Amino acid sequence: MAHANETTSPPSAGPAAPSGPVRKKTLRQSDRRGVFGDKLFSGLAMAAGIAILVLLAFVALFLSSSSGRALYSEDEGLIVGQFLQYAMPLVGGTIIASIIALGLAAPVAIGVALFISHFAPPRASRSIGYVIDLLAAIPSVVYGAWGMSFLAPAMVPVYRWLHENLGWFPLFAGNPSGTGRTILTAGIVLAVMILPIITSVSREIFIQTPKLHEEAALALGATRWEMIKMAVFPFARAGIISGIMLGLGRALGETMAVALVLSGGALTASLISTGNQTIPAEIALNFPEAGPGSERQAQLIAIGLVLFIITLVVNMIARWIVSRNKEFSGAN
Amino acid sequence: MSTPTQETTTPPPPKAQNSLTQGTLPRWTWAAMLAGSVAVAAALAAALGAAFGAESFLMPLWVVLVPVIYLPAMLILQWVRINKRKAIDGFWKNLVYLAFLIALLPLVSVIWSVVSVGLPGLLAPGFLASDMSGITGRIDQETMETGGDVLGGIRHAIIGSLVITLAATVISVPIGLLTSIYLVEYSRGSWLSRAITFFVDVMTGIPSIVAGLFAAAATAWFISTASSLGLMAARPYTMGLTAAIALSVLMIPVVVRTTEEMLRVVPNELREASYALGVRKWRTILKVVIPTAISGIASGVTLSIARVIGETAPILVTAGFVVNANWNLVSGWMATLPVYIYRQFQNPIAPAATEPSEQRAWAAALVLIIIVMLLNLAARIIAQVFAPKKTGR
Incomplete structure (x- = not known):
C-alpha cells in the first residue's frame, strides 16, 4: 500500500x-x-x-x-525653431565625438577580437578575454577622471604641434587648448570605453566560424591571414557590423567621461580647441541646476528624448542585423 | 641489416635543399628586427623632434615610431626573402598583436593612475568612516597650508550606493527573472516573446542619462498626480527611490539576458523527468529548473549589480548630492560613490585649493574600482563553485 x-x-x-x-x-x-x-x-x-x-x-x-514645454510656450506659441537652434549643435557634437571614438576603437577592437580567437595561444585566450572585459568593468566616471587628469595634459603638446604643423587643415585649425580638454581627447576616452563591447561581440562571432571552413582553407594552402580573409570575415561580417553599431550606441549615450573631460562650447570643426558639447554631458552638467518644472528642465528632457530616439534607432538597426543573420549563420 | 649501413655512407643532404625549411627566416629574426626598430626609432624621434619642434613629447613619439618602422621592415624582409603571401600574412599578424598591445595600454594606465594617486587618500585616517559634513573650503585650505591629513570621507557615499543599488536589485531581479522564465518556459516563440527579446536587447542600449531623466519625470508626475488627488503631500522627486528606479531601467535587461541564457542551458531531460513524475509546471520551474540554473543566475545578478553600481549620470539627475549619511530611501537627497567622485572633481570644496578634493576623489575611485572588481570576481566564483554537476548523477 x-x-x-x-x-x-x-x-x-x-x-x-x-x-x-x-x-x-x-x-x-x-x-x-x-x-x-x-x-x-x-x-x-x-x-x-x-x-x-x-x-x-x-x-x-x-x-x-x-519635454512639451520646450517646443511650445504660452506666450510665443510653437518654438520648434528655437529648440532646433539649441539642439542641432549638441547633436553635431555628439556625432563628432562618436565618430572619433568609432574610428579609433573599431579597428583595434576587431584586431583584439582576432587576436583572442585566432592568434593567442588557446590556453591563454580565455584569460585574455577576461582582461579585455575588465576594461568594461571600470566605471565611466573613473575613465572621465583619468581622461581629465592624465590623458588631457599629455595631449597638450601634441595638439600644439598639430596646430603649428597642420594648422591649414580645418580639423586642426583654431587655438589649441591649453588644458587639452577637447573633443578629440573626449573621443579617445570614449574609444577606450566602447572597445570592450565591439571586441566581445566580434570575438563571439569569430569563434563560431565553422571549423570545417577554416580547415578547408588551410588545407588548400592558404596562410592564416588568407584563411581569415576567406573563411572568417565573410562569416562574421554581420556580427562585426552589429558590434560596431552597439559601440556607436554606447558612445552616443556616454555621459560622465565627456562631462568630465570636455570643456564644452559652441560647435566647431576644430578638434584641438575648446568647443563642442555632447547631449548627455549637456544634460548632466545643467540638469541639477535647472529648477523642477522649469522651461530649462523641459528643454534638457527634450534633448534627452532626441538622444533616446537616436540611440534607439542605432540599437534597433544593430539588433535587426543580428537577428536577420541568425537563421543561416548558426550564430545563436 | 645491410641497408642501414649503406644509407649512412651516403652524405646527408645540405640544409638549404630541405624543402620544408626552405624559405623560412631564423627564429630570432623578429627580435633582432624589433631591437633594430627601437634603435632607429630613437634616432629618428630625436631628429624629428629637433626638426619640427616636438621636443616635449619625444618619448611618445619614440613609442609610436617603433611599430611604424618595425611593421614595414618586417614586411619588406619577408617579401624579399620568402614570398609575397607569407609577407602579407606576417604583416597582418603583427598588426593584430599591435592592436592587442594598444588595447592593454589604457587599461594599465587607468589602473596604475587610480592606484598610485588614490592609495594615499584611502590610507588617510577616517576616510572610510567619516562623511563630508562640516568640511568647508577653509578646512581644505588649512590642510594644504599646514600639510596635515586630508579630512572628510566617503561613509555617506558608500551608504547611498549600498541602499540605492539594493533597492534597484529588489525591483529588477523579480521582474527580470520572471520575464526570462516567461521567455524560456512559457512563450513557445510567440510574437510577444519575440517582441520582448527584441526590446530587451534594445533596452540594453538606453543611455544611462535617459534612464535618469525618465525616472525623474515619471516620479515627478506621479507625486504631482497623487498630491493633487490628496493621496500624499507634495514633495520633491529627488530621493533615493527615484535613483533606484532609474538604475532598474538599466539593470532589468541585463538580468533578463543573463538568466535567460542560464535557463536555456538547463537540460530538457530534467524538465521531462519532473513532468513524468506528475509534477506541475510551476513546481517544476521552482524546484528543478531554477535550482539547476541558480549559480548562473546568481552570477548574472552579481554582474548586473557591478554594472549599475558604477553609474553616475542617472543618480546625478535623480538623487542629488549630500554631505551626510541618509538611510531613508523615500525622503531627502542621497550621495553615491560615483556622484561623490564627480562632484569632488567638478565642484571642489575649496576652489582655490583643489588638491584635497582630488585626493578624496581618487581614493573614492579606488574604492569604487575595488568594489566593482570584487563583484566581478564574486560572479566568476559563484558561477564556478555552485555550477550544477554536468551529468546530474
Missing part, C-alpha cells in the same frame, strides 16, 4: 496519504491548488514580460510629455 502511494502521488501532494478515500481527496485538492498555481505563475511571468514593454513605452511617453 505504501509503495503504491509513493508511485502514484505526485511530489506536490506532499507526504504519502495513509488510506484510499483520503488520498483521493488530497489528490483532487492538490490538483486544484496546482492548477491555480500554474495559472498564477504563468500569469506572473507573462505580466513581468509585458511590464518591460510597458516600461519602455513609459520611457518614451514620459520623456515626450515632459
Whole structure:
C-alpha cells in the first residue's frame, strides 16, 4: 500500500496519504491548488514580460510629455525653431565625438577580437578575454577622471604641434587648448570605453566560424591571414557590423567621461580647441541646476528624448542585423 | 641489416635543399628586427623632434615610431626573402598583436593612475568612516597650508550606493527573472516573446542619462498626480527611490539576458523527468529548473549589480548630492560613490585649493574600482563553485 502511494502521488501532494478515500481527496485538492498555481505563475511571468514593454513605452511617453514645454510656450506659441537652434549643435557634437571614438576603437577592437580567437595561444585566450572585459568593468566616471587628469595634459603638446604643423587643415585649425580638454581627447576616452563591447561581440562571432571552413582553407594552402580573409570575415561580417553599431550606441549615450573631460562650447570643426558639447554631458552638467518644472528642465528632457530616439534607432538597426543573420549563420 | 649501413655512407643532404625549411627566416629574426626598430626609432624621434619642434613629447613619439618602422621592415624582409603571401600574412599578424598591445595600454594606465594617486587618500585616517559634513573650503585650505591629513570621507557615499543599488536589485531581479522564465518556459516563440527579446536587447542600449531623466519625470508626475488627488503631500522627486528606479531601467535587461541564457542551458531531460513524475509546471520551474540554473543566475545578478553600481549620470539627475549619511530611501537627497567622485572633481570644496578634493576623489575611485572588481570576481566564483554537476548523477 505504501509503495503504491509513493508511485502514484505526485511530489506536490506532499507526504504519502495513509488510506484510499483520503488520498483521493488530497489528490483532487492538490490538483486544484496546482492548477491555480500554474495559472498564477504563468500569469506572473507573462505580466513581468509585458511590464518591460510597458516600461519602455513609459520611457518614451514620459520623456515626450515632459519635454512639451520646450517646443511650445504660452506666450510665443510653437518654438520648434528655437529648440532646433539649441539642439542641432549638441547633436553635431555628439556625432563628432562618436565618430572619433568609432574610428579609433573599431579597428583595434576587431584586431583584439582576432587576436583572442585566432592568434593567442588557446590556453591563454580565455584569460585574455577576461582582461579585455575588465576594461568594461571600470566605471565611466573613473575613465572621465583619468581622461581629465592624465590623458588631457599629455595631449597638450601634441595638439600644439598639430596646430603649428597642420594648422591649414580645418580639423586642426583654431587655438589649441591649453588644458587639452577637447573633443578629440573626449573621443579617445570614449574609444577606450566602447572597445570592450565591439571586441566581445566580434570575438563571439569569430569563434563560431565553422571549423570545417577554416580547415578547408588551410588545407588548400592558404596562410592564416588568407584563411581569415576567406573563411572568417565573410562569416562574421554581420556580427562585426552589429558590434560596431552597439559601440556607436554606447558612445552616443556616454555621459560622465565627456562631462568630465570636455570643456564644452559652441560647435566647431576644430578638434584641438575648446568647443563642442555632447547631449548627455549637456544634460548632466545643467540638469541639477535647472529648477523642477522649469522651461530649462523641459528643454534638457527634450534633448534627452532626441538622444533616446537616436540611440534607439542605432540599437534597433544593430539588433535587426543580428537577428536577420541568425537563421543561416548558426550564430545563436 | 645491410641497408642501414649503406644509407649512412651516403652524405646527408645540405640544409638549404630541405624543402620544408626552405624559405623560412631564423627564429630570432623578429627580435633582432624589433631591437633594430627601437634603435632607429630613437634616432629618428630625436631628429624629428629637433626638426619640427616636438621636443616635449619625444618619448611618445619614440613609442609610436617603433611599430611604424618595425611593421614595414618586417614586411619588406619577408617579401624579399620568402614570398609575397607569407609577407602579407606576417604583416597582418603583427598588426593584430599591435592592436592587442594598444588595447592593454589604457587599461594599465587607468589602473596604475587610480592606484598610485588614490592609495594615499584611502590610507588617510577616517576616510572610510567619516562623511563630508562640516568640511568647508577653509578646512581644505588649512590642510594644504599646514600639510596635515586630508579630512572628510566617503561613509555617506558608500551608504547611498549600498541602499540605492539594493533597492534597484529588489525591483529588477523579480521582474527580470520572471520575464526570462516567461521567455524560456512559457512563450513557445510567440510574437510577444519575440517582441520582448527584441526590446530587451534594445533596452540594453538606453543611455544611462535617459534612464535618469525618465525616472525623474515619471516620479515627478506621479507625486504631482497623487498630491493633487490628496493621496500624499507634495514633495520633491529627488530621493533615493527615484535613483533606484532609474538604475532598474538599466539593470532589468541585463538580468533578463543573463538568466535567460542560464535557463536555456538547463537540460530538457530534467524538465521531462519532473513532468513524468506528475509534477506541475510551476513546481517544476521552482524546484528543478531554477535550482539547476541558480549559480548562473546568481552570477548574472552579481554582474548586473557591478554594472549599475558604477553609474553616475542617472543618480546625478535623480538623487542629488549630500554631505551626510541618509538611510531613508523615500525622503531627502542621497550621495553615491560615483556622484561623490564627480562632484569632488567638478565642484571642489575649496576652489582655490583643489588638491584635497582630488585626493578624496581618487581614493573614492579606488574604492569604487575595488568594489566593482570584487563583484566581478564574486560572479566568476559563484558561477564556478555552485555550477550544477554536468551529468546530474
